[in-house]
Amino acid sequence: MLWMRLREWVKTALALCPKNVAAEFQLDCMEEDINFLEKMLWRNDQKVGFCHNDLQYGNVMMNDEDQTLTLIDYDCSTYNPVAYDIANHFCEMAGDYHSDTPHILDFNKYPDFEKRHKFVKEYLKPSRKAGGMMSEKEVEQILKDIEKYTVASHIHWALWGIIAGRVNTIEFDYTEYARQRFQQYNLLKHSILNVQ
Secondary structure, rough: HHHHHHHHHHHHHHOOOOOHHHHHHHHHHHHHHHHHHHHOOOOOOEEEEEEOOOHHHEEEEOOOOOOOOEEEOOOOOOOEHHHHHHHHHHHHOOOOOOOOOOOOOOHHHHHOHHHHHHHHHHHHHHHHOOOOOOHHHHHHHHHHHHHHHHHHHHHHHHHHHHHHHOOOOOOOHHHHHHHHHHHHHHHHHHHHOOOO
8 A cells, every 4th residue: 555655645745735845856857766666676575464554653552561562553554464563663762752942853863773673573473484594584674675675665754744734733844744755755765766
């Protein structure tokens, strides 16, 4: 569903935005970028599952008594590559939504390789049958996929920011948020996907 949602959001963003904002974010070229990303990222052998797609800390509730976790806010949930969901979770670590500037992101908080590796190994444990072992090759492949899907996560939330800024009345600088996500998208598009 990721690719269909991105294409729909580009159309919505173009319909809502003044021409100068659309030009700043190069929305006219965005559908081409999405087509390219889908071609670069999608493989038939990827693990697909029901994904939350907005797994930031504010959507994870912990019961202090029994230490159980409850996920909330399923409005973005769909079936997607699990690597996308995990990539998005890692990208969300850049946000501090309880600060005076919740729209400002710090991408230095993106987890390092060791933390990502540990997370993926834990994530894959329940999918193994009793006593089954996951191969390091499987872990490495999903880690590679996660890194590539960070690009899709940034474009997803950049488009969301543009749209939300036109339809929400919540006090949040959606345009600046979108600008930061587009900057990360462009940076990673070149460094991770080797796009000129």
